[in-house]
Amino acid sequence: MHDSIKESLTMRSTSAKREFRGKFLAMFCTTIIIILVLSLIGFIASKGITIFVSDKVNIIDFLTHSIWSADKTDSQGRPLLGALPMIMGSFSVTFLATIIATPFAIAAAVFMTEISPKLGKKVLQPVIELLVGIPSVVYGFIGVSVVIPFVRNTFGGSGFGILAGTFVLFVMILPTITSMSIDALKAVPRHYREAALAVGATRWQTISRVVLRAGAPGLFTAVVFGMARAFGEALAVQMVIGNAMLLPQNLVSPASTLTSVLTMNMGNTVMGTTANNALWSLALLLLLMSLLFNTVIKYIAKKGTLK
Amino acid sequence: MAQEETFIRRLDEKEHEMAMTTENLKVFYGEKEALHSASLQFERYQITSLIGASGSGKSTFLRSLNRMNDTISTARVEGKILYRDLDINSNEIDVYEMRKHIGMVFQRPNPFSKSIYENITFALERHGVHDKKKLDEIVETTLKQASLWDQVKDDLNKSALALSGGQQQRLCIARAIAMKPDILLMDEPASALDPISTQNIEETMMNLKDNYTIIIVTHNMQQAARISDYTAFFHLGQVIEFNETRKIFTKPRVKLTDDYVSGHFG
Amino acid sequence: MKKAKTIDKIATGVIYVMATVIVLILASLLLYILGRGLQYVNWHFLTSKAESFSAGGGIGIQLFNSFFLLILSMIISIPIALGTAIYLSEYSSNGRIASLIRTSIEILSSLPSIVVGLFGFLIFVINFHIGFSILSGALTLTVFNLPLLIRSIEDALRSIPNSQREAGLALGLSKYETVIRVIIPDALPAIITGLILGAGRVFGEAAALIYTAGQSAPPVDFTNFNPMSITSPLNLMRPAETLAVHIWKVNSEGLIPDAVAVSAGASAVLILAVLLFNLASRYLGNFIYTKMTGNK
Numbered sequence: 034m035h036d037s038i039k040e041s042l043t044m045r046s047t048s049a050k051r052e053f054r055g056k057f058l059a060m061f062c063t064t065i066i067i068i069l070v071l072s073l074i075g076f077i078a079s080k081g082i083t084i085f086v087s088d089k090v091n092i093i094d095f096l097t098h099s100i101w102s103a104d105k106t107d108s109q110g111r112p113l114l115g116a117l118p119m120i121m122g123s124f125s126v127t128f129l130a131t132i133i134a135t136p137f138a139i140a141a142a143v144f145m146t147e148i149s150p151k152l153g154k155k156v157l158q159p160v161i162e163l164l165v166g167i168p169s170v171v172y173g174f175i176g177v178s179v180v181i182p183f184v185r186n187t188f189g190g191s192g193f194g195i196l197a198g199t200f201v202l203f204v205m206i207l208p209t210i211t212s213m214s215i216d217a218l219k220a221v222p223r224h225y226r227e228a229a230l231a232v233g234a235t236r237w238q239t240i241s242r243v244v245l246r247a248g249a250p251g252l253f254t255a256v257v258f259g260m261a262r263a264f265g266e267a268l269a270v271q272m273v274i275g276n277a278m279l280l281p282q283n284l285v286s287p288a289s290t291l292t293s294v295l296t297m298n299m300g301n302t303v304m305g306t307t308a309n310n311a312l313w314s315l316a317l318l319l320l321l322m323s324l325l326f327n328t329v330i331k332y333i334a335k336k337g338t339l340k
Numbered sequence: 341m342a343q344e345e346t347f348i349r350r351l352d353e354k355e356h357e358m359a360m361t362t363e364n365l366k367v368f369y370g371e372k373e374a375l376h377s378a379s380l381q382f383e384r385y386q387i388t389s390l391i392g393a394s395g396s397g398k399s400t401f402l403r404s405l406n407r408m409n410d411t412i413s414t415a416r417v418e419g420k421i422l423y424r425d426l427d428i429n430s431n432e433i434d435v436y437e438m439r440k441h442i443g444m445v446f447q448r449p450n451p452f453s454k455s456i457y458e459n460i461t462f463a464l465e466r467h468g469v470h471d472k473k474k475l476d477e478i479v480e481t482t483l484k485q486a487s488l489w490d491q492v493k494d495d496l497n498k499s500a501l502a503l504s505g506g507q508q509q510r511l512c513i514a515r516a517i518a519m520k521p522d523i524l525l526m527d528e529p530a531s532a533l534d535p536i537s538t539q540n541i542e543e544t545m546m547n548l549k550d551n552y553t554i555i556i557v558t559h560n561m562q563q564a565a566r567i568s569d570y571t572a573f574f575h576l577g578q579v580i581e582f583n584e585t586r587k588i589f590t591k592p593r594v595k596l597t598d599d600y601v602s603g604h605f606g
Numbered sequence: 607m608k609k610a611k612t613i614d615k616i617a618t619g620v621i622y623v624m625a626t627v628i629v630l631i632l633a634s635l636l637l638y639i640l641g642r643g644l645q646y647v648n649w650h651f652l653t654s655k656a657e658s659f660s661a662g663g664g665i666g667i668q669l670f671n672s673f674f675l676l677i678l679s680m681i682i683s684i685p686i687a688l689g690t691a692i693y694l695s696e697y698s699s700n701g702r703i704a705s706l707i708r709t710s711i712e713i714l715s716s717l718p719s720i721v722v723g724l725f726g727f728l729i730f731v732i733n734f735h736i737g738f739s740i741l742s743g744a745l746t747l748t749v750f751n752l753p754l755l756i757r758s759i760e761d762a763l764r765s766i767p768n769s770q771r772e773a774g775l776a777l778g779l780s781k782y783e784t785v786i787r788v789i790i791p792d793a794l795p796a797i798i799t800g801l802i803l804g805a806g807r808v809f810g811e812a813a814a815l816i817y818t819a820g821q822s823a824p825p826v827d828f829t830n831f832n833p834m835s836i837t838s839p840l841n842l843m844r845p846a847e848t849l850a851v852h853i854w855k856v857n858s859e860g861l862i863p864d865a866v867a868v869s870a871g872a873s874a875v876l877i878l879a880v881l882l883f884n885l886a887s888r889y890l891g892n893f894i895y896t897k898m899t900g901n902k
Contacts, residue, residue, distance in 0.1 A: 166884050235614035296816065446776075452788055463779055
């Protein structure tokens with residue numbers, strides 16, 4: 034007897050063909066992402082190592098010298114490319130902004146999760162979300178029109194410099210650190226708090242000795258995320274930093290960061306020249322820092338889950 | 341592992357027509373063997389119950405029969421599942437086509453968040469049935485078979501999510517039989533429902549028996565006793581006893597079965 | 607004991623003050639931008655072209671460029687993001703390949719936007735010879751936008767219970783059909799919320815664009831619909847300074863006498879647009895959700 038169902042079971046159905054096509058499409062898109070990331074790293078790295086390979090610039094000198102002048106050469110005929118002013122600038126604004134922003138961020142997170150979740154959800158949550166959404170050029174504009182005059186009138190100088198950059202970055206990374214800190218504290222199990230309160234601890238004792246301690250890995254991740262954002266921020270910082278490729282003398286003297294130099298000079302140099310290739314080395318440095326922040330975050334996450 | 345005492349009734353294939361049989365079916369999750377070598381026969385147009393405590397492997401077994409375990413990446417199924425003289429546990433078989441003939445109803449009602457009408461016609465249309473008249477007819481007959489038609493015939497375009505739990509489950513049964521399967525697998529279909537809905541589902545199943553072979557997992561022994569013709573008792577990943585339901589509940593051959601059906605454990 | 611209570615009160619007070627400071631910062635930011643900028647925003651400002659050296663310029667072309675780039679980059683990135691998110695949520699088991707993909711996405715999402723912009727400059731502008739253009743800008747924004755979109759779509763897909771996938775599979779449908787026809791429609795509200803949030807971010811982005819879409823906005827003729835013509839707004843190969851880039855440019859070059867007025871006005875428009883995206887993401891998602899499940 035002829036069994037058409039039996040026959041159809043060993044043939045490829047329309048659904049099987051659709052599945053094959055669909056899975057192929059999904060894998061194709063995924064491949065695009067991987068190729069994108071690999072080529073991004075590859076292209077920037079190959080441009081970024083040019084000055085070390087063809088112009089024989091010493092990597093140590095590049096990181097520690099403070100004169101950036103591609104058309105001048107040292108006694109051995111190598112171009113003078115010392116990125117220390119920019120490196121110092123980037124690290125200074127990043128650390129200072131993070132140091133100011135972190136207490137505010139954690140206070141806001143404690144407020145949201147421990148003190149008044151209701152008010153927090155109604156007021157603080159939307160405020161944080163809006164702050165995240167404000168574009169960086171708007172922060173830069175506020176920096177130029179409010180922060181710079183304020184710094185100039187209070188501390189003297191032109192107003193441009195690391196302090197102004199710090200203020201602008203503080204507001205910019207505040208929402209990043211805050212929203213991730215909130216998640217970190219929310220993840221602390223309820224019964225930790227109840228246990229502490231049950232033995233007569235005050236709310237602040239519970240927060241400082243139990244909640245913050247238990248949430249520490251998450252808080253740390255939040256801070257590193259904030260630092261990564263501060264380190265990579267370009268336009269807002271460039272608008273207020275002063276753009277002088279000099280070692281910063283104090284917090285109110287014009288300075289520069291890796292990002293500000295890239296923003297300003299990439300268009301003013303000719304592709305393929307030493308001056309231009311040196312900028313790509315700065316871009317590579319920026320990329321490597323971003324990868325480093327990423328690795329730190331992954332490391333904390335791994336340690337956190339092991340516990 | 342110590343071999344438990346077992347009794348597996350072999351049905352004579354000349355007297356009983358088989359819808360499906362399994363031979364030494366084993367299921368592994370990673371390294372763990374969740375089901376040890378189950379060989380069972382399912383007679384056509386009969387209801388077979390799979391009973392046992394939770395974790396006994398009965399659901400694992402059921403989910404292998406239409407290869408739903410394929411979706412779990414760590415799961416591995418060994419042995420044969422014979423259906424229409426083909427081993428459907430092989431790569432030669434088109435699983436999508438196979439699942440059209442071996443339908444499944446799940447523990448929790450899972451209607452699509454579409455209208456009642458679309459819940460039934462959606463898969464049919466994907467499989468190439470576009471004749472509106474035919475679809476209307478299928479919707480009506482399957483909803484009648486699932487004893488849901490009278491309650492929803494005026495609301496076919498309403499969202500299925502607005503139905504009660506029991507109604508949703510009957511819609512899921514209607515959706516499954518709309519594919520005109522040979523075999524209907526049911527994984528504790530009434531466990532999430534109230535007693536009245538449970539009774540309705542049981543009546544529905546008794547009506548379906550004329551046209552479908554039903555294999556049902558249940559933790560409710562009264563239910564197994566009420567509706568099924570055959571019963572298989574699972575314990576710790578092993579089939580302990582398989583026989584006519586009447587015999588399992590009145591004269592079990594194995595002491596473990598006796599303990600379970602008389603409520604001493606589980 | 608008494609001391610602990612005093613400390614508790616002081617700490618609570620300090621936290622209240624700090625939380626209030628954050629709220630005040632946002633409030634003063636918004637008040638400043640809108641208070642300072644809205645007075646310049648009028649029909650003329652929104653529609654006329656920008657001036658290079660004299661006062662009285664508008665932001666018409668920049669505004670159009672911002673929207674055009676946004677739409678174009680969304681058209682390119684949504685299919686890729688959808689495909690990748692489907693792969694991640696439905697096909698990848700937790701093996702090595704999945705972790706490679708996840709790491710790639712994490713790297714991409716943590717890259718500073720200036721680095722993404724320089725990559726776009728190197729690849730699209732220089733290597734592919736596309737030049738400073740809408741197309742280069744849109745492709746670069748795609749790179750910038752993809753990780754966020756992938757993550758939000760993947761989260762949306764994962765939030766749909768597995769029982770819906772099983773329902774489709776048990777009816778003989780393929781996994782892919784089930785995802786496209788069942789899971790994605792169910793996840794649509796969350797997906798749309800994610801898309802709009804991404805759109806808001808793209809709309810305000812400047813660092814990725816200054817070396818890709820360019821820093822100039824040549825005049826366009828809004829009656830010219832021939833995409834091959836260089837003066838057509840639809841031309842993909844023309845340089846296209848966006849609103850955000852314009853704010854940066856006006857401030858850092860200071861060649862126009864009314865730079866503060868123009869950037870205040872433009873900032874106000876940008877902020878309003880971002881607020882609008884924010885509100886839209888909140889309400890549109892809800893609206894679609896109630897529309898989909900509301901026909902009870």
